[in-house]
Every structure is written in C-alpha cells, then in structure tokens.
Amino acid sequence: MKAVLTVTQLTKTFGGLHALDGVDLTIGRNEIVALIGPNGAGKTTLFNCLTGVYIPTGGSVEITSPEGHTTRLNGLKPDKVTSLGMARTFQNIRLFQNMTVLENVMIGRHCRMHAGIPGAILRNARTRREEKAVIDDSYRILENFQLDRYVNEFAKNLPYGAQRRLEIARAMATEPFLLLLDEPAAGMNAQETKDLDDLIVRLRNKEEISILLIEHDMKLVTSLSDRIFVVDYGRKIAEGTPAEVCCNPVVIKAYLGEEIDA
Amino acid sequence: MSEISEHKILFGWEEIKKSLLTCIWFMFLTFPIMVIQVNTIHRTVEWRWERLFFVGAGAFLLSFLWRYMIRRKEAGIKREETAQNTHQDLLQRLLSNPRFSRPALAVAVLFFLTFPLVFSLYQIDIMTTALIYVVVALGLNIVVGLAGLLDLGYVAFFAVGAYTYALLNVHFQLGFWICLPIGGALGFLFGVLLGFPVLRLRGDYLAIVTLGFGEIIRLVLENWNEFSFGPSGIANIPRPGFMGMDLALHQNHTYIYYLMVGLTVFTIFVVRRLQDSRIGRAWTALREDEIACQAMGINKTRTKLSAFAIGATWAGMGGVVFAAKTTFINPASFTIWESVIILCCVVLGGMGSIIGVVAGALVLKLLPEYFRAFSEYRMLVFGTVLVLMMVFRPSGLISSVRRVYRFEGRNKLEGQP
Ligand SMILES: Nc1ncnc2c1ncn2[C@@H]1O[C@H](COP(=O)(O)OP(=O)(O)O)[C@@H](O)[C@H]1O
Ligand SMILES: [Mg+2]
Numbered sequence: 001m002k003a004v005l006t007v008t009q010l011t012k013t014f015g016g017l018h019a020l021d022g023v024d025l026t027i028g029r030n031e032i033v034a035l036i037g038p039n040g041a042g043k044t045t046l047f048n049c050l051t052g053v054y055i056p057t058g059g060s061v062e063i064t065s066p067e068g069h070t071t072r073l074n075g076l077k078p079d080k081v082t083s084l085g086m087a088r089t090f091q092n093i094r095l096f097q098n099m100t101v102l103e104n105v106m107i108g109r110h111c112r113m114h115a116g117i118p119g120a121i122l123r124n125a126r127t128r129r130e131e132k133a134v135i136d137d138s139y140r141i142l143e144n145f146q147l148d149r150y151v152n153e154f155a156k157n158l159p160y161g162a163q164r165r166l167e168i169a170r171a172m173a174t175e176p177f178l179l180l181l182d183e184p185a186a187g188m189n190a191q192e193t194k195d196l197d198d199l200i201v202r203l204r205n206k207e208e209i210s211i212l213l214i215e216h217d218m219k220l221v222t223s224l225s226d227r228i229f230v231v232d233y234g235r236k237i238a239e240g241t242p243a244e245v246c247c248n249p250v251v252i253k254a255y256l257g258e259e260i261d262a
Numbered sequence: 263m264s265e266i267s268e269h270k271i272l273f274g275w276e277e278i279k280k281s282l283l284t285c286i287w288f289m290f291l292t293f294p295i296m297v298i299q300v301n302t303i304h305r306t307v308e309w310r311w312e313r314l315f316f317v318g319a320g321a322f323l324l325s326f327l328w329r330y331m332i333r334r335k336e337a338g339i340k341r342e343e344t345a346q347n348t349h350q351d352l353l354q355r356l357l358s359n360p361r362f363s364r365p366a367l368a369v370a371v372l373f374f375l376t377f378p379l380v381f382s383l384y385q386i387d388i389m390t391t392a393l394i395y396v397v398v399a400l401g402l403n404i405v406v407g408l409a410g411l412l413d414l415g416y417v418a419f420f421a422v423g424a425y426t427y428a429l430l431n432v433h434f435q436l437g438f439w440i441c442l443p444i445g446g447a448l449g450f451l452f453g454v455l456l457g458f459p460v461l462r463l464r465g466d467y468l469a470i471v472t473l474g475f476g477e478i479i480r481l482v483l484e485n486w487n488e489f490s491f492g493p494s495g496i497a498n499i500p501r502p503g504f505m506g507m508d509l510a511l512h513q514n515h516t517y518i519y520y521l522m523v524g525l526t527v528f529t530i531f532v533v534r535r536l537q538d539s540r541i542g543r544a545w546t547a548l549r550e551d552e553i554a555c556q557a558m559g560i561n562k563t564r565t566k567l568s569a570f571a572i573g574a575t576w577a578g579m580g581g582v583v584f585a586a587k588t589t590f591i592n593p594a595s596f597t598i599w600e601s602v603i604i605l606c607c608v609v610l611g612g613m614g615s616i617i618g619v620v621a622g623a624l625v626l627k628l629l630p631e632y633f634r635a636f637s638e639y640r641m642l643v644f645g646t647v648l649v650l651m652m653v654f655r656p657s658g659l660i661s662s663v664r665r666v667y668r669f670e671g672r673n674k675l676e677g678q679p
Binding site: 096 | 535539540542543544550551553554557558559560562568664665666667
C-alpha cells in the first residue's frame with residue numbers, strides 16, 4: 001500500500017512543553033485512520049503542524065498525491081497545503097458565520113478557481129463560466145451532504161449537526177485526497193453520530209480519499225477506522241487495528257490514568 | 263412569545279424602578295452645580311430648586327427611553343436568531359422589491375442628472391464634494407466592510423491622489439485626464455506598500471498602525487518643502503478641461519459635477535462586481551475567520567493586500583478629483599479627522615452594503631452643510647448619533663444582505679426548514 005501521508009519524528013514544543021515528541025505516522029491510500037488520546041495529548045497540535053497552522057520544531061511531513069508527486073510540507077502556508085490536496089475541519093467549528101451555506105462551500109472552491117481582479121471586473125465569458133460552474137458544483141456538494149435545503153441560510157443559523165456537516169462539505173469542496181477531521185462527532189447526539197458514520201464511509205468509498213480523524217467516541221472509531229494511532233503526552237504510545245489497540249494495556253492505562261486524574 | 267408578555271417586559275415595573283433610581287442618583291450628582299449658586303457679589307447662596315425638578319424629570323425620561331429601546335432591541339435580536347437570512351427589515355424589503363426599487367432608482371437618476379439645471383452653483387459644489395466622499399467611502403468599504411480591516415489612515419491615499427495631480431501638473435503640466443488613472447495607480451501602489459508591514463496585525467492594532475501611517479504621510483507632505491511645497495500647499499491647480507476647451511466658471515463646476523456622477527456610477531459598478539466574485543467572497547471570508555479562510559486555500563497575504571490596494575485606488579482617484587475641484591490643496595485637508603469622517607460614512611451607512619455606504623456618505627456630507635446654523639453642536643450631534651447607532655443599529659442605516667441564489671426546480675423546500 002502506498003502512503004499518502006508520511007510523518008517522521010514530528011516534534012513541536014511550546015516553550016518548555018513538548019506538545020509533540022517524535023511522532024511517526026503513515027496513512028495509506030483510501031484508508032481511514034483514527035487518532036485517539038486523552039485531552040491535551042497533542043492531537044490538535046498534530047493537525048495544526050500538518051496543515052501549516054504551526055511550524056513544526058522538528059521532523060518532517062510529506063504527502064504524496066494520487067498522481068505520485070511527493071511534497072514536503074514543513075513550513076508551507078496553510079493555503080498552500082490545502083491546494084496541494086490536504087483539507088481539514090476544526091475542533092471548534094469555524095464556519096464563515098455571516099455568509100450563506102452556499103457561499104461557505106463556494107469559498108472552499110476558491111483554490112480550484114482562477115478568476116482574478118480583472119476577470120471579476122470585466123466579467124468575461126471565462127469568468128462567467130467559472131462562476132456558474134462553482135455555483136453548480138457547490139450546490140451538488142450541498143445535496144450530497146443533505147444540506148441543500150439550507151442553501152441561502154446563514155451558516156450561524158444552522159443546527160449544530162448541520163454545521164459540522166457543512167464544515168466537512170466545505171473541506172471536501174477543496175478536492176482533497178486526504179481529509180483531516182478534528183472531533184467531527186463532538187457534541188452530536190446518537191442519531192447524528194450514526195449519520196456521520198455513514199457519511200464518512202460514503203466519502204471514503206465514493207471520493208476515494210484517505211481520512212485521518214480525531215475522535216473520542218470509541219464506538220464510532222472502532223466501526224470506522226482501519227487503523228488507530230494512540231498518542232499521550234505528545235508521544236505515540238500504540239498503533240494497530242481497532243481490536244489490537246483496545247486490548248493494549250498501555251492504552252488502557254493512559255485512558256484509566258486520565259479518568260483518575262479527572 | 264405573545265404580544266402581551268412582550269409588552270410586560272418592555273414596560274415592566276422593574277424598569278420604572280431602575281429609571282427612578284437613575285433619576286435620583288442624577289439629581290444627587292448634579293445638585294451642587296445645578297441647584298446651588300453662590301452669588302459672589304452679594305455674598306449670598308441661591309437655591310434653584312426648580313432646576314432639581316427638571317434634572318430629575320429629564321434623567322428619568324431619558325433613562326426610561328434608553329431602557330425601553332435596549333429592551334426592544336434585545337427582543338428583536340431574539341426574534342432574529344430564529345429567523346433566517348431572508349429576514350430583513352422594512353427598508354431592505356422595500357429596496358429588494360423591484361416594484362419599489364425600480365421607480366426609486368429612476369427618481370434618483372433623474373434627480374442627479376437634473377440637479378445642476380435646478381440648483382445653484384453653491385449647491386452643485388456641495389453635491390460634488392459629497393459625491394467625492396461617496397466614491398472614497400465605497401473604496402474604504404472594501405477594506406473595512408468587506409475584508410474587515412480597520413484602516414484609520416485611509417485619508418493618506420486620498421492625499422496621494424490629490425498630490426499626484428497637483429505635482430504632476432506643476433512639474434510636467436500633465437492634464438487631469440492623464441492624472442486620474444495615474445492617481446488611481448499610485449493609490450494602488452501605496453496601498454500595497456503600506457499594506458505589507460501591517461499584514462500580521464488585526465483589529466485595534468491594525469487601526470493604530472494605519473492611523474500612524476496616515477499621520478506620517480501628512481507630516482511628510484507638511485515638512486518636505488522641496489517636494490510638496492510644505493504647509494502652504496499648491497494653488498492654482500487647473501480644473502479638468504473639456505476636450506481642450508476653456509469653460510466658464512459655472513460650466514466648469516457643472517462639468518466636474520457630471521464627471522463625479524459618472525465616476526460614482528463607475529465605482530458602484532466595479533465594487534458590485536468585485537463584491538460578487540471570487541475575490542470578493544475571499545475578502546468576506548477573511549473578515550469572518552482568518553484561520554478557516556487560509557484552511558480553504560485562500561492566500562491571506564494576497565487577499566489582504568488586494569483589499570488594501572483596491573480600496574486605496576478609489577481614494578487615489580477621489581483625491582485627483584478633489585484637487586481639481588478645489589484647485590488648492592495643502593496637508594491640512596488630509597488630517598486624521600477626514601479618515602474618521604470617511605470611516606463614519608461606512609459604519610453609519612452599513613458596512614459592506616453599497617447602497618448603505620452611498621446613503622451614509624451623502625447624509626454625513628450634506629446634512630452639516632444644510633444645518634450650518636448648528637455647526638457649533640456638530641461634534642456633539644455627531645458623537646451622539648454614532649453612539650446611538652452603535653447601540654441600536656450596529657449594522658448601519660441599510661445593512662448588507664448576502665446574495666440569495668435560486669435553484670429552480672431543484673430546491674424542493676425553498677429553504678424553509
Ligand atoms: N498555541 C499553543 N501555545 C501553547 N501551548 C499549546 C498551544 N496549542 C496547544 N498547546 C498545548 O499543547 C498540548 C496539546 O494540546 P492539543 O493538541 O490541543 O490537545 P488535544 O489532544 O486535546 O487536541 C496542551 O497541553 C496544550 O495546552
Ligand atoms: Mg483537540
């Protein structure tokens with residue numbers, strides 16, 4: 001299996017705090033990988049280092065596109081990373097609150113569009129064609145995510161579950177081959193979680209993308225993922241199939257230890 | 263919530279009690295200055311009790327009114343939270359209804375086209391100035407209203423435009439029509455130059471640094487005598503020529519007026535198209551959430567700079583017309599106060615809303631001219647209006663609405679969840 005993402009010895013320190021301490025991680029094509037660990041383990045920090053929000057202190061991040069181009073991501077800006085084909089969602093929903101649902105997805109199409117300022121002012125045939133295509137594409141994406149009834153609604157007025165879905169829809173609009181989801185089921189009820197489960201599986205099967213997700217809901221994680229990585233205090237403490245990881249004493253200790261602390 | 267219970271909240275006993283407290287507190291505080299008066303000549307103390315009554319009644323009424331308005335506003339917000347994007351107030355509904363907006367537009371066009379035929383030279387002049395502010399405010403609207411970058415030094419670009427025309431004319435005898443695009447281009451260039459250092463800043467930090475830049479430009483113009491002729495400024499700047507003809511004074515003012523109407527229409531046209539394009543959406547996204555915006559593949563640097571630069575372009579062109587219209591400029595025309603006024607046009611009118619900004623600029627420039635009698639209280643009125651607007655109508659006179667897209671036949675539910 002060819003890897004789409006290869007992380008080697010990734011380190012990130014904040015002052016004296018080692019938020020990430022030599023993490024190795026690979027994700028194969030069309031694979032769903034879960035990243036779990038207690039709160040404060042460094043999961044979101046890992047996402048931020050992968051997507052260019054933070055600059056890693058050490059180590060390397062490389063992605064390989066389906067066409068076979070390998071790019072080293074260290075030090076690249078978030079927008080560059082996205083246009084290379086890695087998209088993400090956020091733990092705290094970060095939608096464009098005062099824009100409509102459709103516009104949120106249209107923003108996702110931004111990096112696949114070309115119209116510049118002259119095009120915007122002159123509105124030539126090419127720009128008009130592009131604009132129309134973007135509206136149609138975005139609408140289709142919304143239909144896929146069952147968000148089409150909210151098209152002209154402000155993003156902030158959507159129910160919570162729909163906001164989470166919209167964030168994924170928006171990320172998918174950037175045409176990624178690797179999607180990072182940061183706690184997509186957080187705050188969802190059982191039914192919404194179930195729908196999310198179906199959605200992620202459907203995404204993987206239909207769009208042929210790889211997914212790395214951070215999640216606390218173990219039921220969701222075990223049903224979804226091909227492999228699980230466990231991190232604690234910035235270190236990877238275990239990895240393997242869901243069955244292997246669940247019985248791993250180190251993992252149990254990490255989680256139990258946290259429960260006693262809490 | 264039913265009508266009755268809503269009214270109970272609006273006029274509750276609780277509210278009256280609070281207002282009464284405010285009123286007593288006010289009477290107590292102002293007692294020494296309002297009631298007691300020491301007559302130093304007769305060495306007596308006068309007690310003006312009747313004043314206590316006026317202060318009390320005034321304070322009570324104002325406080326009650328204030329509370330009532332706040333309550334109403336909160337009730338409004340609650341209702342709005344459950345409403346959707348298409349929820350609009352009366353003004354917006356009127357404007358988006360073609361049965362009203364078309365005739366309104368026709369009347370506006372007719373008004374502006376026949377204005378010089380009906381009104382005096384003085385009125386034409388005032389309107390021309392107001393239109394210059396409309397154009398400049400529309401430029402600032404891109405920076406502040408769309409991209410959300412609070413720029414307090416915007417007048418610097420206005421100065422760049424004005425000095426471009428004045429200096430090019432003095433040294434190279436370049437005409438108005440050549441200088442207009444040059445002024446715009448130099449505005450753009452300065453927008454990029456001043457934009458670069460402030461890219462990392464946001465919010466109030468950005469505001470303070472841009473304010474500093476604005477002052478720097480003005481100080482340079484004031485002190486670099488060899489370049490800009492210092493505080494004495496540049497006089498006898500020619501008015502724009504009409505195909506090489508020399509025009510009489512009245513004709514000339516009318517000409518500049520129509521030129522400004524043309525430039526305003528052009529500006530509205532361009533800004534509308536920009537707003538509703540890939541780049542315009544990127545600006546709005548940047549205002550909404552910088553991190554998410556970058557995660558969507560939008561280049562933050564380029565987007566911010568383009569907003570800064572395009573906004574500055576309109577200021578540059580406005581500056582050229584300003585210099586041509588007044589025929590005299592000096593650094594005193596480009597103080598921080600001008601930046602604030604232009605910003606007020608945008609904020610009062612409605613950030614991000616073209617028609618709002620146009621209305622805001624017209625109101626803010628025209629009203630002071632027609633109420634010159636009250637010019638002493640101008641600042642007072644200005645401040646009061648601003649505070650009231652911020653509290654009760656933070657989105658401005660005519661707030662912006664997002665574009666609504668229709669998907670005929672496909673949108674089964676018409677967006678009614
Ligand atoms: N920008 C930052 N500055 C300083 N410390 C940070 C920053 N971001 C995260 N941390 C710290 O890094 C650790 C890991 O945080 P995070 O990655 O958010 O954990 P989680 O696994 O819950 O997502 C925490 O101790 C957090 O306080
Ligand atoms: Mg986290």
